[in-house]
Amino acid sequence: MDLPRRHASIKPKTSQMSMEDISGYIMDMPDDVLSRIQFSVPWQYSPDEGDYKDADGFSTKQSLLSKEDSKTTRDVLQIECWDRFHQNPQINTSVWGKIGRLTGMDFGVSSDIWEIQQVIEEIELDPRNRLYNFWPKFVGRSFVEGELFLVFTVHPDGFVEVDFIDPAALSAGGDENTGIIFHPNKPTMPLFYIVSSNSTVKELIPSIFIARYPDLVGIVSDNNDFKQYSKFLKKDNKRVYDVFNGYQRFVISWDRGFLTKRAISYLRTIIQWCNHYETLKKYEIDYKKSAGSYVWAFTIENPRDFKLWLTLPDEEKRKTGIMAKKTPGSSLVLPPGMKVEAVGPKLPSIREEDTDIMHMVSSGLNEPEDVTTGVSSGTFASVKASRGPWSDRISDELAYFKRFLQFDFWGSIFFLRSNIGKMEATFSTQVAVGFKNQKPIFKKIKRKPEMLLEFSFPASEVTDFDSRAKGLLGVKHGPVSETLGIPQSEVAKKLGIGNYGKLRLKKAEEDEKYPELIYAMDAESLQEKTEAEPGNKKTGTSQKKKETPK
Structure with missing residues (x-):
């Protein structure tokens, strides 16, 4: 069939044309129509060869924290913070850094009273x-989830077993669906904890306040949740537990909230910005x-040659170099009149476009950006200037943790042991209560065991111990302990030595065990000799001149 010559605006009806008709149409195609033909070759590698997905196919987990999420619950936020801790490198680095500063090297609790030290070692070292x-x-979970719940199980022999409660287990019932029954007049004093698993209540555990004040049970006796879940209370009939009304398990919590019934981690402030940063x-x-991609652009200069190539069947086209798979380093033979070049996109360069978002993240983490990312973009002076405020914030966290350890954790353990007769409730210590005629007045008083504890925390490498030691121990002046009359234990704390009393006992042990060290000269004479100007050697002639004549 002879095809009439068509104009550029006329499209052939391919459904009614055979391959021969199409070939004839292409060969008779005007040059202006041929110049408008464009087509693409599919990606040369199989999608199965790589797991990369472009932006349209990327699976990005959207944040649940937004203005529309008015029903966002505490459980969802805690799970989100937990996921971010495991997935986001900035959050993971920050949390692990704080864990190390609180419970890392040199962390410990001790007492120079042997009975208290025995209890500490028993509780800490028991399998x-x-x-x-x-x-x-424990500290890491408190930073990630914003709260920490521990169960103390009192054994008849006085041992206190410590177990962890997942905050997600406190999700059924309680005041405002917190899983906790609070004092009606003290909204931050928990009395009972409703522990559940898979939305099924397993146990109702009293708080440490019930152990300290057993009469508080009567205050919540009319509470609907207490009536409903009181059947899950577990009591022991042993006489040793009569002082606790039969209870043997109690919950303590590290309250990190701002006078709220439950708390959520500070990481919630950066979840949204972490999502933006990852996106x-x-x-x-x-x-x-x-920017690194490219395409092979073939140019056939002779229109008739191009028409001839278009008329080839698909199988024949695939045999040509145009349709062949091209790999780096391969050879490509082209006929005369054909050109090929690799063409890549010319995109503007992007650099440091995410600094503002990273500033939001590092600000929410309360630490310098170079600590969060491990890369410093500022000068040494600016980096050094940021260490002071950051070190102060860490010191504050140490103070909060110390108070929890001293009064909530160890104070509760000592209280439980003493009430079942396995430990003294107080210990007699001699303290200075005043001065008379410039001489101290000593008095023996009874103090609770937790008041006789000493804490040691990791010392930061940021601290300039050389300058601090010179100022506290004295170089060109006397020691601060002698000049101001302050305890040497306080000076030791400023030098990063917390357990001063135990170290003094350890020093006494070493003095008793090891031979005495003999020094060539004491420290004062050594300092005088090293700082003195060298003298001139005297000759024999000068010595003779100074001799007294006979």
């Missing part, structure tokens, strides 16, 4: 507790992939 292993984990980074990956 049922293993606090030496779990303290970093931006994924777009940047797509951008860099696009």
Whole structure:
């Protein structure tokens, strides 16, 4: 069939044309129509060869924290913070850094009273507790989820077993669906904890306040949740537990909230910005992939040769170099009149477009950006200036943790042991209560065991101990302890030595065990000799001149 010559605006009806008709149409195609033909070759690699997905196919987990999420619950936020801790490198680095500063090297609790020290070692080292292993984990969970709940199980022999309660287990019932029954007149004093698993209540556990004040049970006797879940209370009939009304399990909590019934981690402030940062980074990956991509552009200069190539069947086209798979380093033979070049996109470069978002993240983490990212973009002076405020915030966290350890954790353990007759409730200590005629007046008083504890925390490498030691111990002046009359234990704390009393006992042990060290000269004479100017050697002639004549 002879095809009439068509104009550029006329489209052929391919459904009614055979391959021969199409070939004839192409050969008779005007040059102005041929110049408008464009087509693309599919991606040369199978999608199964790589797992990369572009932006349209990227699975990005959207944040649940937004203005529309008015029903966002505490459980969802805690799970989100937990996921971010495991997935986001900035959050993971920040949390692990705080864990190390609170419970890392040199962390410990001690007492120079032997009876108290025995209890500390028993509770910490017993295989049922293993606090030496779990303290970093307890502190980490408190930072990630914003709260910490521990169960104390009192054994008849006085041992206190410490167990962890997942905050997610406190989700059924309670005041305002907190899983906790509070004092009606003290909204931050928990009395009972409703522990559940898979939305099924398993146990109702009293708080440590019930152990200290058993009469508080009567205050919540009319509480609907207490009536409903009181059947899950567990009591022991042993006489040793009569002082606790039969209860043997109690819950303590590290309250990190701001006078709220429950708390959520400070990480909630950066979840949204972490999502923005991750999304931006994924777009940047797509951008860099696009910037590094290219296409092979073939140019057939002779229109008739191009028409001839178009008339080839698909199988014949695939045999040509145009349709062949091209790999780096391969050879390509082209006929005369054909050109090929690799063409890549000309995209503007992007650099440091995410600094403002990273500033929001580092601000929410309360630490310098170079600590969060591991990369410093400022000068040494600016980096050094940021260490002071950051170190102060860490010192504040140490103070909060110390108070929890001293009064809530160890204070509760000592209270439980003493009430079942396995430990003294108070210990007699001699303290100075005043001065008379410039001489101290001593008096023996009874103090609770937790008041006789000493705490040692990791010392930061940021601290300039050389300058601090010179100022406190004295170089060109006397020691501060002698000049101001303050305790040497307080000076030791400023130098990063917390357990001063135990170290003094350890020093006495070493003096008793090891031979005495003999020094060539004392420190004062050594300092005088090293700082003195060297003298001139005297000759024999000068010595003779100074001799007294006979």
